Every structure is written in structure tokens, then in C-alpha cells.
Amino acid sequence: MKTLSELTVKTKVTEGGRIVIPAKLRKALGIEIGENVTIEIQNNSLHILSRKETLRRVKDSVRKYAKPETSAVDELIKERREESANE
Numbered sequence: 051m052k053t054l055s056e057l058t059v060k061t062k063v064t065e066g067g068r069i070v071i072p073a074k075l076r077k078a079l080g081i082e083i084g085e086n087v088t089i090e091i092q093n094n095s096l097h098i099l100s101r102k103e104t105l106r107r108v109k110d111s112v113r114k115y116a117k118p119e120t121s122a123v124d125e126l127i128k129e130r131r132e133e134s135a136n137e
Contacts, residue, residue, distance in 0.1 A: 071098065
């Protein structure tokens, strides 16, 4: 079986700028019918990202700012309680 980087399919841009993502590519990326995707341009190429991949990238970019010994949820609750007490 081909790896994701080896899957290449030709398709057309139709009226309204629509592009069909062929089933084998959707399946390989885990993209379901009706799912939202992110489209971006990198190095003059169009990239379509699944929701799962977009979330993974966001988490990776934020992870470097997180303190491993603390919970972001606990910090947020603490901040909200402090704000509420100051009102």
C-alpha cells in the first residue's frame, strides 16, 4: 500500500471553485463527508487539513508555552474566581 505522501490524484476545479477530494484521499486522511477542513497555502501549494490534523498542530504550537506540572483548566478556573472576587 502507498504511503500518504505517495497518493496523487488528478481532479478538476469546477464551477464556483469547487474541488472534489477523491474517496481514497479522504479515507487516507480520515476526512468524513460533511466534515469541516482547513485549507492553507504553503510554499505555493494548497494544503487541505482534516480537523484532527488542525487540532494536532494547534496543540503542538501551544504545548511549548504550557507548564507541564499545571493544568490549564485549573489555572483558568482560578483566574475566573479571582476576577469574580474583584468585582
